[in-house]
Amino acid sequence: MSHVRIIARLDIKGPNLIKGIHLEGLRVVGDPHEHALRYYSEGADELLFIDIVASLYQRNNLSDIIKRTADRIYVPITVGGGIRSLDDVSKMMHSGADKVAINTAAIARPELIGEVARRYGSQCMVLGIEAKRTAPGKWEAYTDNGRERTGQDVVEWARRAVDMGAGEILLTSVDQEGTRKGFDIPLVQQVCDAVNVPVTASGGFGRAEDLAAVGATGVSGIAIADALHWKRMSLIDIKAAAAAAGLDVRPIAGSPA
Template sequence: MKHLRIIARLDIKGPNLIKGIHLEGLRVVGDPHEHALRYYRQGADELLFIDSVASLYQRNNLSDIIKRAADRVYVPITVGGGVRSLDDVSTMMHSGADKVAINTAAIARPQLLTEVARRYGSQCMVLGVEAKRIAPGKWEAYTDNGRERTGRDVVEWVREAVERGVGEILLTSVDQEGTRKGFDVPLVQQVCDAVSVPVTASGGFGKPEDIAAIAATGVSAIAVADALHWNRMALAEIKQHAVAAGLDIRTEVPSP
């Protein structure tokens, strides 16, 4: 039975938890710390924090938010957005992150992926991919919250990244993100087929049937934001639907 992790995704801008559509038109949701604790207590398998404007301003401001979360949360924490160097990775790890997701800086200098993997282990090095469909069955990797084209084919890029030492892929469909219209299943399928490392699908989760649709790809995890932030579905309900789809799910929740 395929095991599936349910990851709560929290996109951060300044002090606020925010949510957009296609990574744009951001709306403030609330205090990221309160939401992170709530999702942890509801049984999230991991937490994913993304600094949504970090690449724009060439910095990551999440260390204080991560420190607060790491004191109260006992599941893996992944941090992404504006991570550009080994020093940035070190800051995040010392703040309490277990993994770092790198997108923009990896496109600019792919050797960074190898450097991080060698120093901290492949399990720490997550490749962040913002994918946009450019033709049937073909996707291009974007950076800066889906704004900047890279010219890199997504499938070729993830293959290269894994060869360079990446231990996990965070795959965000910009086309589906925030739409509630379901995951980009063909995209996820191609990436899962191309690499042997765990893949997290992000962008588009809207209804229970979406879990069964994505499960068949061999994906390792799904990242959920919109459904949780607007209280459309609790984590327990999402996990029930995953079990109904024949998936192996961690069902215990932390003690209050």
């Protein structure tokens, strides 16, 4: 089984770290900077920051948060939400981001995928997909935090975006997000089978057994929010459970490999 990254996901609204269910019903968790530092110190392989209202208001407010965080964190940082142009990408990279996740703007103007990949490298261009199930084995891509339909089939869109230069896919199941009921395994499996770039699964982690199930799909990354924010499991617990399930995860410094 290939190496799997355990990624702490932080959804941001204004100055606050928040968490919802199905990307709705948001509750304030606290200061994103403090939580990011804690997840880094606990052993997160990467951090993912999403400005969840950026597309709605056509702006991304994360640059100050990222600047503060990047000064003290030495793992890759991905930033998403409201990134619509090469200028926006440049601003995030100068703030300390390593990668950008683009959803709404990539749907609106797919050429942006290739433009970002050519200027910054495909490894920087992460395609964000918010997927909702429409029928057994079928999913539609949504934008604006799961509010707006696109008419795009998720698997076909993932394949097309990779052909245009996307170097990674951040796949969020809106149906499972915040439910603690496990990942949408058929969704993750179909996308992993369709593309030859790393796929990060987000939405639904609830208990240790979920790690083995999603790991078996061939994902490269597992994004976790709810369990970390409400301290239901620590990253140390999660990584130990992942290793026990046979996943190849980076050991936490000071813990037995």
